Amino acid sequence: MSRRDDEAPMRARVPADVERADRVAFGLTARQLVILTITGLVLYAAWTALVRVVPPLVFAACCVPILGAAFFLAVGRRDGIGLDVWLLAAWRHRRAPRQLVPSEGPITPAPAWVTTTRGPGDRLPLPAPLRLPAKGITADGLVDLGPDGTTGLVAASTVAFGLRTPAEQNGLVAGFARWLHSLDGPAQILVRAQRVDLTHLGDRLASRAPSLPHPALEDAAHSHAEFLDDLAARRELLHRHVTVAVRSTRSPGNTTHQTAETVRALSGCEVAARVLDPLDAAATLAGALNPSAGPSPPRGRPVPELDESEEL
Template identity: 35%
Template sequence: MRGHGVAVPANVDLADRVLWGLTVRQVALLAPVALGILAAWRALLGTMPILVLLIATAPIGALAVALALVKIDAVGLDRLALAAIRGRRGRIVPGEPDEAPSEAVNRWTGRNQRTAPAVRGPVRAVSTDGVIETGPAGAAIGLDVTPVNFTLRSSGEQASLVGAFARFLNSTDAHVQVTVSARPVDLSAYLAALDARCAELGTGPLAVAGTAHKEWMSRLVAGSTLLRREVTVIVTAPHPDGADYAARQVEATAQAIGVEARRLDGAEIAARCRYTVDPFGTATARTAMRTESGHGTRQ
């Protein structure tokens, strides 16, 4: 018996085309402008030169067409313009405002610098077991999923992976967000342990091989920044039970395709959020690190 595949739309949020290939939003933007320009031409055509009418109405029509049709990164220009108008003015920083950097700048420059306002995100609280409370949006759970080298798989394996992912998306009613990030790898502890282990081995062939490996790793770390890929899946549902069910669906799908999915606790969620909004550390943290390093050197 021949099986039938399930068609999964490429973009379920794609707007419907209602008139001449235009969406309802585009028609709502273009129709009033077109009618206004037409009315202006009919009323002023006999009293004003055509060139003057063109100069007066062409920029308005071009602006309306750009707002309705132009997209930047799949986002309409009208939405970007609205976000710019409604957006916050001035500088923004993650977390609570820190007075120390501002006071230092005031002392150095002699000017009174205003403190940048803090960014208020949707997260209300994060429990110790990793449940994220987002207020009216419900609850979310984060999972760490090991990556899959898709390009090295055969065509049959690739089709199986895509089918499993499509079945998961088609079966869940939760909002699913997949974030792939690259983070630096700190191998200082590993190199220190390797150095201690080589010292314990003495002067035999194994010690020589271990020392050579340690030197090679040291050159590798010194010559380039090593990165590790981190895949975070966030499932959001109106209630914590729904988020828990969606997280179990992610774990089952990961097990079916041969990868590991592990729920993140509250500390891990906070660390990943902190790295996302502030990957290089705040000014206060960097200053503290430099101060500690300087004290250690002087001692």
């Protein structure tokens, strides 16, 4: 064993608050200071208007819960985000329509003569037009996001990291770090897992085994079919699809360059990557919009199927 194989694996400490806003004053962010300042100004304006009517102790007693609620709203967090942002998102979700349909224009109400068990049709809540961030797919396979730029999709394979030596692991980590440092825009790594059923392969092997030209081949086919059935019964097999999305707000040519650089950089990490063409990009988006159907494998890497010439 070489000396490099004995070296310790590389460790990188990633702070959990990498996206935390900067502290401006008193350990508070600008957003928190704005909330507290507005609350203080509103209470001061109320005090100047009611100073001759309301006793100071009564007004102070009424201000305590308001200040407490403002402070809790400013510094509180829920699900990793600020409480004010969380409440605003909850309010938008509550007011958002529950039914969305694809439509180019506004949804027209039903005619007055349409009746249901709930009353006339025009009283029913109308569905809202479905507005997706993706406007379409270009001839180069880029996802057109309109004013938000374009996104290139790269299909990548996985790497057996735990089976490598410490030196090999360090090389993979260094290569992945170089790709991260080369990014000049947003990037996302999407990993989707789909259950793999091997029973149909075992059934096909068992059904075609008697037609093989030699008894030894028939026994081997039955043995392999039993192995596949036993493996499917004892293990939950998963097939992972890894997609890297690189977005750029510049020209589509810059996005194409970024996707090509992503493929080149990931190849240095022993990752088999390729840029998705328009058909594969459309299939990937369709699988992401319908997770219950399972991710569709790219055409370049189909799910293994038995062929007449490769049954064994």
